[in-house]
Amino acid sequence: MAVKLPVYLDNNATTRTDPRVVEAMLPYFSEDYGNPGSESHAFGWRAEEALEMAREQLAETLGAASSSEILFTSGATESNNLALQGVAEGLVKRGDHLITQETEHPSVLEVCSVLARKGRKVSVLPVDSQGLVDPQQLRETLSPRTVLVSLMAANNETGTLQPLAQLAQECREREVLFHCDAAQAAGKVPLDVDALGIDLLSVSAHKMYGPKGVGALVLGERLRPSSLVPLLFGGAQERGLRPGTVAVALAMGLARASQLCSEELEVESTRLRGLTEKLLERIQAGVAGVDLNGHPSQRLPGTLNLLFPGLDSGKLLLDLPGFALSSGSACSSGSGKASHVLTALGRSESQARASLRVGLGRFTTSEDVERVGEAILQAVDHLQ
16 A cells, blocks of 8 residues: 655645656657767767757746856755855965855755865855845955855745845945855746846755756856866866766756746746645634744745744644654754754844745645645644
8 A cells, every 4th residue: 555645735845746747758768868968979969959958948038148158966965066166176266255145055065164164264244134235335345355254145044035136236336246046946936147237146946846967057148168177077068167977868857847947937936925825824714823934025936934932833734644744954954953944033043943944836735725724723733
C-alpha cells in the first residue's frame, strides 16, 4: 500500500517539477544526448542548438538583451558564489569593499564572511521591521572603494520584496556593480534585468517548477568579462567562467520552466495572492494575536510567515503531520538557531521559534488552503 504524502505547502524550499518541463527535457536524455562542445558531428550540433535555444528563452523571460548574458550554473548558490567571489577577485585593484544586507541567504552571507577573512571590507545593512533595506542608507554606505552590492529580490523566509529599481539606481549612479539573488522572485514577480539596471542576477530552476541542479547567472549589459574571475578552471564553456560540460537537458528544463512562469505569471499571481489572503484571514480570525512576519503587501504572492505568540513552531509542525510546512529556511534547517531573518526584523529568539512559513504554489488548490487553515486552528487549540 502506497504511503499517502502530506499536502505540499513548502514551495519556498523547492517546487514540484511541472510535467510540461519534464516533457521538454526528455529528448536530451535519450535522443539528442550529445555534448554541445562536440563540433564534428550532428549529435553535438543538435545539443549546441538546444543550448542556444534555452539561452534565448531564458534571456527573453528575464529581460536580458542578449542570450550571451546567460551563464548556466548548478543553481543560485553557485551563481551567488561566482558573482561575489568573482567580482571581489576581478575588481580587486579597483576596490575592496562589498555591501549586503542582514537578511540575505547563507550563500551570500557566508561568502561575505569568507571574503572578510581574506581582507575584504564588508558592510551589512540592517532592514526595518518589515524587512526592507533603506535606499538612503545604501547611498550613505557606498564608498569609492565599493565594487559590489548584493541584495536579494525576495526573501526566502518572509517573501518581502526589496525596491530593486531604487537600489540598483543608487549603485549605477556611483558606478558600482549590483548583484541580486532572485532565486525566490524569478517566475513569481516581474523581473527585467536590463530595465532594472541589475548587473548580475542569480536564479535557480527548482524554485520555479524546474529541475534541481541547474540555475543561471545573468550578466547584465554593463558587466565586462574582465570584471569576473571564475571559481573553477579546466574548460572554455560558458565564456570560460564556468567550465565543465553543460547539462543540456537541465538547461532546457530551466528555460521551459521560466517560460511557463512568464506566460502564466499574471493569472497565477492573482490566484495565489487570493489564496494567501484567504488563509491569513482564516487564521487571524481563529487565533488571537497571530502576526505576519515581513511586509504586508510588498511580498511574494504565495508566501506567509506567521508568528503564533507563546507557541513553539517545532511542536506545531508535529501536530500537522498531514502538511509539508516549514519553520524557516530549508538551507538552515537543523541548525538549532533562531532564524537570522526574523531576528533581523526585530523579533526575539522565542518569537522567531514561534513562527511558521506556508509556501503556496502552482499545484496548491483552494481545498488545500481550506484544509491547512482548519488543521492549523485545531493544532493551535490543542497546544494551547
